[in-house]
Each structure stands twice: as C-alpha cells, then as structure tokens.
Amino acid sequence: xxxxxxDSGVRRPFERLRRLSTTADGEPTAAxxxxxxxxxxxxxxxxxxxxLRAAEVGVSDAIRxxxxxxxxxxxxxxxxLVAVVTTASVVLGVPLAVLTVQTDLPFRRFWTxxxxxxxxxxxxxxxxxxxxxxxxxxxLAGVLAPLGVEIPTIYGFGxxxxxxxxxxxxxxxxxxxxxxxxxxxxxxxxxxxxDTGYRTxxxxxxxxxxxxxxxxxxxxxxxxxxxxxxxxxxxxxxxFTRAIFLELNTFARSHATLLSLQLLGVTAVILxxxxxxxxxxxxxxxxxxxxxxxxxxxxxxxxxxCLLAAVVIVTLGVxxxxxxxxxxxxxxxxxxxxxxxxxxFGLNSAxxxxxxxxVTTLAAVPVAYYSGRTxxxxxxxxxxxxxxxxxxxxxxxxxxxxxxxxxxxxxxxQTLPLLIFxxxxxxxxxxxxxxxxxxxxxxxxxxxAARTLGETPRRAFRRVTLPLIAPGLVAGAALVFLTTMKExxxxxxxxxxxxxxxxxxxxxxxxxxxxxxxxxxxxxxVAISSVSMxxxxxxxxx
Amino acid sequence: xxxxxDDTTGTDRTTDTTETTATDQRRERPQIxxxxxxxxxxxxGDESSRGRRRxxxxxxxxxxxxxxxxxxLRSDGSADAGQVAFSDFRGSGRLVESRxxxxxxxxxxxPDLSGELTLYLGGGEGGLYRELVALFERIYDDFTAVxxxxxxxxxxxxxxxxxxxxxxxxxxxxxxxxxxxVAEEGLTAQLASETVENVPSTFHPDRxxxxxxxxxxxxxYNTDQLSASDVPDSVMAFPDSPLADGGIGWAPTYGAFQAxxxxxxxxxxxxxxxxxxxxxxxxxxxxxDEFLTSNAVADGEVAGGFANHYYALRVRDARPDAPLxxxxxxxxxxxxxxxxxxxxxxxxxxAELAENFVAHLLSAEAQEFFATRxxxxxxxxxxxxxxxLPTIDELEPPELDLSxxxxxxxxxxxxxxxGVL
Numbered sequence: 021x022x023x024x025x026x027d028s029g030v031r032r033p034f035e036r037l038r039r040l041s042t043t044a045d046g047e048p049t050a051a052x053x054x055x056x057x058x059x060x061x062x063x064x065x066x067x068x069x070x071x072l073r074a075a076e077v078g079v080s081d082a083i084r085x086x087x088x089x090x091x092x093x094x095x096x097x098x099x100x101l102v103a104v105v106t107t108a109s110v111v112l113g114v115p116l117a118v119l120t121v122q123t124d125l126p127f128r129r130f131w132t133x134x135x136x137x138x139x140x141x142x143x144x145x146x147x148x149x150x151x152x153x154x155x156x157x158x159x160l161a162g163v164l165a166p167l168g169v170e171i172p173t174i175y176g177f178g179x180x181x182x183x184x185x186x187x188x189x190x191x192x193x194x195x196x197x198x199x200x201x202x203x204x205x206x207x208x209x210x211x212x213x214x215d216t217g218y219r220t221x222x223x224x225x226x227x228x229x230x231x232x233x234x235x236x237x238x239x240x241x242x243x244x245x246x247x248x249x250x251x252x253x254x255x256x257x258x259x260f261t262r263a264i265f266l267e268l269n270t271f272a273r274s275h276a277t278l279l280s281l282q283l284l285g286v287t288a289v290i291l292x293x294x295x296x297x298x299x300x301x302x303x304x305x306x307x308x309x310x311x312x313x314x315x316x317x318x319x320x321x322x323x324x325x326c327l328l329a330a331v332v333i334v335t336l337g338v339x340x341x342x343x344x345x346x347x348x349x350x351x352x353x354x355x356x357x358x359x360x361x362x363x364x365f366g367l368n369s370a371x372x373x374x375x376x377x378x379v380t381t382l383a384a385v386p387v388a389y390y391s392g393r394t395x396x397x398x399x400x401x402x403x404x405x406x407x408x409x410x411x412x413x414x415x416x417x418x419x420x421x422x423x424x425x426x427x428x429x430x431x432x433x434q435t436l437p438l439l440i441f442x443x444x445x446x447x448x449x450x451x452x453x454x455x456x457x458x459x460x461x462x463x464x465x466x467x468x469a470a471r472t473l474g475e476t477p478r479r480a481f482r483r484v485t486l487p488l489i490a491p492g493l494v495a496g497a498a499l500v501f502l503t504t505m506k507e508x509x510x511x512x513x514x515x516x517x518x519x520x521x522x523x524x525x526x527x528x529x530x531x532x533x534x535x536x537x538x539x540x541x542x543x544x545x546v547a548i549s550s551v552s553m554x555x556x557x558x559x560x561x562x
Numbered sequence: 563x564x565x566x567x568d569d570t571t572g573t574d575r576t577t578d579t580t581e582t583t584a585t586d587q588r589r590e591r592p593q594i595x596x597x598x599x600x601x602x603x604x605x606x607g608d609e610s611s612r613g614r615r616r617x618x619x620x621x622x623x624x625x626x627x628x629x630x631x632x633x634x635l636r637s638d639g640s641a642d643a644g645q646v647a648f649s650d651f652r653g654s655g656r657l658v659e660s661r662x663x664x665x666x667x668x669x670x671x672x673p674d675l676s677g678e679l680t681l682y683l684g685g686g687e688g689g690l691y692r693e694l695v696a697l698f699e700r701i702y703d704d705f706t707a708v709x710x711x712x713x714x715x716x717x718x719x720x721x722x723x724x725x726x727x728x729x730x731x732x733x734x735x736x737x738x739x740x741x742x743x744v745a746e747e748g749l750t751a752q753l754a755s756e757t758v759e760n761v762p763s764t765f766h767p768d769r770x771x772x773x774x775x776x777x778x779x780x781x782x783y784n785t786d787q788l789s790a791s792d793v794p795d796s797v798m799a800f801p802d803s804p805l806a807d808g809g810i811g812w813a814p815t816y817g818a819f820q821a822x823x824x825x826x827x828x829x830x831x832x833x834x835x836x837x838x839x840x841x842x843x844x845x846x847x848x849x850x851d852e853f854l855t856s857n858a859v860a861d862g863e864v865a866g867g868f869a870n871h872y873y874a875l876r877v878r879d880a881r882p883d884a885p886l887x888x889x890x891x892x893x894x895x896x897x898x899x900x901x902x903x904x905x906x907x908x909x910x911x912x913a914e915l916a917e918n919f920v921a922h923l924l925s926a927e928a929q930e931f932f933a934t935r936x937x938x939x940x941x942x943x944x945x946x947x948x949x950x951l952p953t954i955d956e957l958e959p960p961e962l963d964l965s966x967x968x969x970x971x972x973x974x975x976x977x978x979x980x981g982v983l
Binding site: 090151152155175256266267268269270271273415419422423426427430433434509512513515517518524528531 | 680685708709710711712713715716718719720722723724725727728729743815850968969970971974983
C-alpha cells in the first residue's frame with residue numbers, strides 16, 4: 021500500500037478506529053457493543069415514562085383494570101388481529117414475491133412496483149378510503165347494490181384485518197423478495213437435475229433459506245398491527261391502541277398507562293417468538309442477486325395475472341381512486357373554509373423524513389453490525405429492544421417524549437431534533453432489520469481474504485463490507501423515510517410551532533370534515549413516498 | 563330560514579373591492595391606525611383619513627353596482643381596525659347577505675395586541691381559527707401568534723403532561739371537556755370579569771375559561787315531508803313520532819352524535835338510553851357523518867336527522883332551495899350545546915397578552931367571524947347566529963357538566979350492545 025506520509029497521517033486515526041471496532045477474527049469489539057447498547061437504551065427510554073406513570077397507579081386499581089372483561093377482550097382482539105393480519109400478509113406476500121422474482125411473469129418490474137406500493141398509503145387514509153368505498157352508503161356499495169351484490173359490513177374485525185393486510189403485506193413481500201434475490205438458484209437447478217419437482221424443491225431448498233426474510237417481514241407486520249391506531253379507530257374495532265386512545269380521551273391516564281404496558285408485554289412475547297424461528301446465524305455466500313426465471317408459468321400465467329391485478333386494484337386502486345374522487349368532487353359543502361394547501365408542507369415532510377432516515381440509519385448501523393457479527397447473547401439483548409418503540413402507539417411515545425422534553429431537555433422541546441428522535445425510536449427496527457441481514461450476508465471469509473491481501477481494516481470495510489451492506493442500508497433508510505412521511509400521532513404531539521407537514525395538514529382538514537381538501541396532500545404524500553419505494557426496489561436489483 | 567336574494571354577485575364584488583382596498587391601505591397603515599381611534603358603528607364622516615375615504619368610495623361604487631340587503635356592511639364596515647375592515651371578518655355566501663348591525667364591543671375598544679403568543683389549538687375548525695389569528699396579525703404589526711395544533715384531548719393531555727413547564731400562553735380548544743380538564747389540573751388562570759362580561763355565565767365557569775362559539779345539537783328536517791310541529795319537543799318522544807315514520811338519518815360513528823348519546827345516558831340513565839336507541843333503530847338510516855346526514859334530509863332520503871346545527875347551514879349555503887329547516891328540542895340531550903373556548907394558562911409569563919387575546923376572541927369582529935365563517939353560535943350578547951336561528955340564550959340545553967361528556971366508553975359499550983355501532 022503505497023501512500024504519501026501526509027496521507028497515512030490522516031489515515032492513522034481511522035485505522036485506530038477500525039481496530040477499535042473489529043478484532044482480528046471479525047468479532048466486534050467492546051466499543052461497538054457499547055455504542056450499540058447506548059442506541060438501544062436511548063430508544064427504550066420512553067418505556068421509563070410508562071413505568072413512572074404506572075408506579076402512580078394503586079395496586080388494587082391496577083388488578084381491577086387488568087382483570088376486567090374489557091381488558092381481556094381488548095387483549096384477545098389485538099392478538100387475534102395480529103395473528104390474522106400476519107398470516108394473511110405471509111400468505112399474500114410470499115407468493116407475490118416468488119411470482120415477481122422466480123417466474124417468467126409478464127411485466128415483472130411493473131408488478132413488483134405495483135404490489136409494493138400499498139405500503140406508502142397511510143393506514144388512516146387507506147381505512148377511510150375503504151369505508152368511503154364499501155361502507156354504509158359508500159361509493160362502491162352504491163354501484164354494486166343494483167347488481168344484487170350485498171357488501172358485508174366493513175366495520176369490525178373483518179374490515180380491520182382486511183385493511184391492515186392490504187397496506188402492510190408489502191413488508192413481507194419486500195423482505196421475502198430480498199431473500200429470494202440473494203438466493204443461489206444453482207441449488208435449485210441441482211435439485212431439479214435430481215428430478216425433484218419445483219414444489220418439493222421450494223419446500224426443501226428455497227423455503228428454509230428465505231424463512232429469515234419472511235419472518236423479518238412478518239415481525240414488522242405483527243408489530244405494526246399492534247401499534248396502528250388509524251385502522252382500528254376507523255373500523256370501530258377495539259384493540260390496545262384504540263382502548264388506550266379512548267382512555268386518554270377521557271383523561272384516564274393511569275388506565276392508558278397500564279394498557280400500554282400490557283401492549284408492551286404482548287410485544288415482548290412476539291419478539292421472543294420471532295427470534296426462535298428467526299434468522300439463523302449462518303453466514304451468507306455473498307452471491308450475486310438473481311432474477312433468473314426458475315419457473316415457467318405456462319397456463320398458470322392467467323390466474324397469476326388475475327391475482328396480481330386483484331391485489332393491486334384493492335390495495336392501490338381503491339385508495340387512490342377514492343382520493344381522486346374527493347379531489348374532483350370537492351363541492352362547496354366540503355371545500356369552504358379551512359387552510360389553503362401549501363407546497364412547502366410537502367417539502368417539510370420530505371425534509372424531516374429524510375433527516376429521520378439518515379439519523380435512524382446511522383443509529384442502526386452499530387446495533388445491526390454488532391448483533392449481526394457477534395455470536396454472544398448480548399447481541400440479541402441489544403437488538404431486540406430496538407423493536408419496542410415500533411410497537412408502541414404513537415400517542416404514548418409522543419406523550420413520553422413530551423414529559424422528558426419538558427422536564428429534562430426544555431431546549432429541545434418542540435424542536436425538530438426531538439421530533440426526529442421520536443422517529444428514530446419508532447422506526448429504527450426497519451433500519452436495524454435490513455442492515456443486520458445484509459451484515460449477516462457478508463461472508464466473514466471475504467473480509468479475511470481482503471486482509472490477507474494486505475488491505476487495512478478500514479479499506480477492507482470500505483471495499484468489501486460497505487458495498488455489500490449498502491443495499492441493506494439504503495433499503496432500511498427508504499423504509500424509515502416512507503413510514504416517517506405518514507406517521508401522525510407522535511408528529512402531532514411533538515411538532516415544532518408553525519411546522520406543518522402533509523400529515524398534520526391532512527389531519528387538520530379531515531378533522532374539520534373537509535375531506536376534499538385532504539385529497540391533494542394525501543396524493544402528494546403517496547407520490548413522494550413512492551419515490552422511496554422505487555429506491556428500495558432499485559437497491560435490491562444492484 | 564334564510565334571506566335569499568338573487569343578487570349574490572353584487573355581494574361578491576363588494577367583498578373583492580373591499581379586499582383590494584384593504585391591501586392598498588396596508589402600506590399606510592401606521593398613520594391610519596393612529597388617526598382612527600375608536601370609531602363607532604355607522605359613523606362615516608371621518609374624512610381626515612385617506613384610507614377611510616377610499617374604503618367608503620369602494621363601498622359606494624359597489625352599492626351602485628346593485629348591492630342588495632347589505633346594510634350591515636355599510637354601517638358596520640368601517641375600517642375600525644386599521645387596514646382590516648369589519649367585512650374581512652365576515653364570511654360570504656347567501657346566508658351572510660343580510661346581517662344586522664352588530665351591537666357588541668369592537669376590537670378598536672380593546673388594548674393593542676403586542677408581542678409573541680404561544681397558542682395551543684385543540685381542533686381549530688380546519689384552519690378557520692388560524693385565519694382569524696392571521697387577521698389579528700394583520701391588524702397589529704408587532705403581534706405574532708405561534709400556533710401548535712392537535713386534537714382537543716391530545717392537547718389537553720399534552721398540557722397536563724407538560725404541567726408548569728408548558729410553553730403555552732393560551733389554550734384554545736373546540737371542546738369544553740378538554741378545557742375543563744386543564745382547568746381541573748389547576749393550569750388555567752382566572753380571567754378578569756371585564757373580559758367575560760358580555761358572555762352568559764354558563765359559558766365561563768368560574769372564569770377559568772370562556773366560550774367563544776357554540777354548536778348546538780339540532781334536528782334537520784325536510785319541509786316537503788314534515789312541518790315544525792311534527793318534530794316532538796322532547797327527543798325521548800321521537801320513536802313514536804311522524805319524524806320516525808318518515809325515516810331518520812344519523813351518524814353513530816360521529817363524535818358529536820356520541821356526545822349526544824352520552825348526554826342522554828347522563829340525564830336519562832343507561833336503561834332509558836338503551837331502550838331509546840333500540841326503539842329508534844327500525845326508523846334510522848346510517849350515514850358516515852352529519853354533513854351527509856343533513857344532505858340526505860335535504861334530498862328527502864330521510865324526513866329528519868340528528869346533526870350539529872351548522873351542517874344544515876352548510877347545506878343551505880350550497881343549496882339555497884333545499885327544503886331543509888332546523889328544529890330544536892328543549893331541555894334534553896337533543897338540545898345539547900358544546901362550546902369552543904379559550905383559557906389563559908397559569909404558568910404563562912405572558913398573561914397580559916394572553917388575556918387580551920382571549921378578549922379579542924369575544925370582540926364583535928371575532929364573533930361575527932365565528933357566526934358567518936363556520937356558522938357557529940356566537941356567545942357574546944348582541945351577535946345573532948346566521949340563518950334566522952334562535953340565539954344561544956333562547957336555546958334550552960340540558961343541565962349538564964360538559965366535561966362529563968368525555969366519558970365515552972360506557973356510551974360506546976351501550977351503542978354496541980344495542981347494535982348501533
């Protein structure tokens with residue numbers, strides 16, 4: 021390595037940094053562990069507020085509440101909703117991923133984008149669109165009624181499960197797709213030369229390898245379902261978030277606190293379950309992504325296309341169609357009064373979401389790197405808690421940060437840094453998840469080989485590790501970007517004075533019943549977020 | 563209910579001219595502000611002010627262009643608040659065409675707003691409240707309001723969580739319950755009796771907060787199908803009335819409807835409410851919100867409905883020929899009035915400005931704003947509601963502590979039991 025004296029002078033501190041971060045055998049050092057632990061503790065801090073609040077509740081009161089029939093039904097409802105939505109998302113997401121990656125489906129790129137896009141629709145907008153379409157006196161109900169088609173009520177468990185599945189299954193689709201892309205198709209060919217049918221080969225060879233991807237997506241779906249407020253609220257289905265909201269609405273904060281802790285208990289169970297069936301610790305092979313056709317659909321092409329079209333119509337056509345309808349239909353009864361839409365709201369949204377994506381990704385790297393590289397139990401202990409904020413209802417997280425902000429960081433209260441911190445707490449698992457799986461995908465032998473060939477640890481990291489994990493970093497950042505774009509409850513509580521984003525504007529006009537005015541910002545929101553979805557998909561194919 | 567005229571364009575033109583004039587006057591505002599003092603309504607002879615003269619000229623030309631039924635504009639529309647005219651506060655449209663002279667204290671009678679005010683908005687009528695604040699900012703050069711908006715309960719919870727550390731000076735919320743909660747936490751400062759003197763005492767409990775506008779539960783009915791006497795005086799009598807025979811629209815998922823059922827539960831008891839809901843069910847058609855309910859009544863899909871009073875006014879505003887009228891029950895849940903109100907926060911170190919801001923919400927201009935822009939019920943005596951409705955002190959709301967309305971869960975349980983939700 022020839023380098024000038026000045027050059028190496030600059031380099032030396034970096035080398036020291038690299039040496040600090042990785043020991044010779046590739047096991048991360050204590051410094052990385054410490055950094056990861058610090059991030060993990062920081063994003064867990066809002067739970068401390070819940071514990072403080074819970075300590076104020078009398079024991080008898082707590083027992084009475086937790087044992088009440090209402091609490092039990094909320095628990096049952098939430099668990100049932102999580103189970104159904106997660107299962108449905110897997111049932112829908114995995115075949116769609118296989119269809120768009122391993123078959124000779126026509127217009128594969130188009131379908132890939134189209135079935136991933138529903139993720140950018142905020143659930144409160146989506147649920148509202150479904151009610152407008154299929155609800156009492158809804159647009160589609162009106163069209164179908166003369167044809168003798170009775171639409172069963174959209175409200176309740178069925179509607180909530182349907183809407184949530186429609187807008188979160190892309191998590192499973194994306195993670196499964198990523199696993200399939202890095203899947204070495206030569207193994208499949210080997211299996212088939214041994215005269216194994218695709219179905220058997222899929223079960224015995226593909227499934228075990230993509231299982232970590234599927235469960236990673238399923239985990240995001242499960243936790244999102246727990247934390248989502250918009251859908252159960254609009255669908256009148258009592259889950260934890262809705263019960264917590266109702267308690268807060270009646271200013272019964274102690275009850276809201278106890279319910280939140282119960283919700284976190286359920287979260288812990290889900291996290292523990294997932295890590296049992298979750299990613300194995302084996303290294304990947306660093307193989308090139310592959311979209312080679314493995315299965316020729318033949319006459320299955322038609323049913324496959326029908327399935328895709330149906331999914332896209334329901335999950336994307338309905339909300340966008342309803343928004344468009346509002347846009348053109350906004351008559352005087354709807355459009356009067358209210359604030360005029362300003363394009364700067366879109367800029368504000370995009371800017372704060374980009375900042376949140378950047379900070380979250382940076383914070384996720386030590387956690388993902390440490391837990392992806394270490395074989396110790398500590399890695400698990402550090403990585404798992406970062407998922408807690410994701411399952412926390414936004415309003416609870418927001419109030420926790422209102423409390424800490426006013427008491428301990430008044431200088432930061434109602435400023436962008438605190439708002440961005442809230443987004444980090446809420447969305448870091450998305451970045452940790454995708455970064456961690458790419459860290460695990462990097463064969464340690466590759467880094468070792470680079471070192472043997474005389475590369476410094478820093479250059480080895482930059483030339484070998486970084487390019488290999490870059491798609492994971494970018495995909496994680498893009499996911500954080502689009503979920504930040506649509507986050508509402510915490511944003512409302514922590515927004516800096518005079519800082520209006522698309523969602524706070526949508527909330528403002530929708531709250532006053534001016535749905536026509538919500539259409540344009542909602543469409544802008546969907547359009548901007550779609551860009552980040554394209555980034556995710558592009559990243560996968562490089 | 564309304565005083566419709568065909569000549570709506572005349573009004574629109576006047577409004578436009580006035581706005582142009584107001585913009586012109588903005589540049590020379592400081593002098594005008596100093597010279598104007600506190601003009602009385604109907605005094606038009608202040609020829610020393612150039613801006614004023616120009617304003618009057620504008621009104622004159624619009625009047626010759628065929629302005630009908632707009633006496634209020636001429637007599638009230640003095641440029642009494644610098645470059646912002648009274649008419650800038652007033653909404654437009656058919657319902658607003660013939661407003662009487664407003665006999666209530668003006669902004670010019672109040673001390674100037676000056677400084678920066680941190681304003682927590684709960685709700686806020688889709689930005690209308692921000693528009694009013696923007697008008698204040700146009701009047702006073704060195705006044706800035708920094709709004710922070712959220713749901714009514716969220717804002718109250720936020721204030722309670724912040725406690726003494728709250729950066730807010732004023733809490734202005736569209737729901738009485740959220741104001742009560744903040745007052746009960748001891749976070750509000752008592753308002754001066756002069757500030758609230760023109761508001762009925764029920765609307766400023768203990769002077770911890772004061773209502774700036776009200777919304778009344780009302781029964782919109784289709785005048786082609788029913789007459790006023792077909793709507794019973796008591797909501798409990800609805801199930802066996804001509805109203806029920808013609809079909810009733812309601813929006814059980816809508817917050818204001820749930821507040822009405824809560825009020826019934828609190829005043830009549832759980833079992834009576836359950837029976838009432840069950841008895842109503844065969845006659846009702848469900849709508850997603852109360853605007854659509856009112857619209858369906860106007861279309862004759864149902865003979866009557868349950869809705870906040872302003873939704874019928876919005877329908878009338880958009881469709882002046884709609885056969886739609888409002889009836890009010892008396893002394894029961896069906897006549898519930900909820901209010902928007904404002905409180906000065908105790909921890910504020912800006913209390914004087916905060917109190918003055920609250921006083922501005924009770925000025926004739928602001929009251930006219932609430933009455934004509936969002937069709938709310940003004941709370942200050944001397945400011946009538948639009949659409950020929952009875953004034954707020956002529957309504958007969960039930961005796962009820964409004965903060966109790968926030969206890970929604972038993973209501974929802976009840977509604978679910980009966981199968982309404």
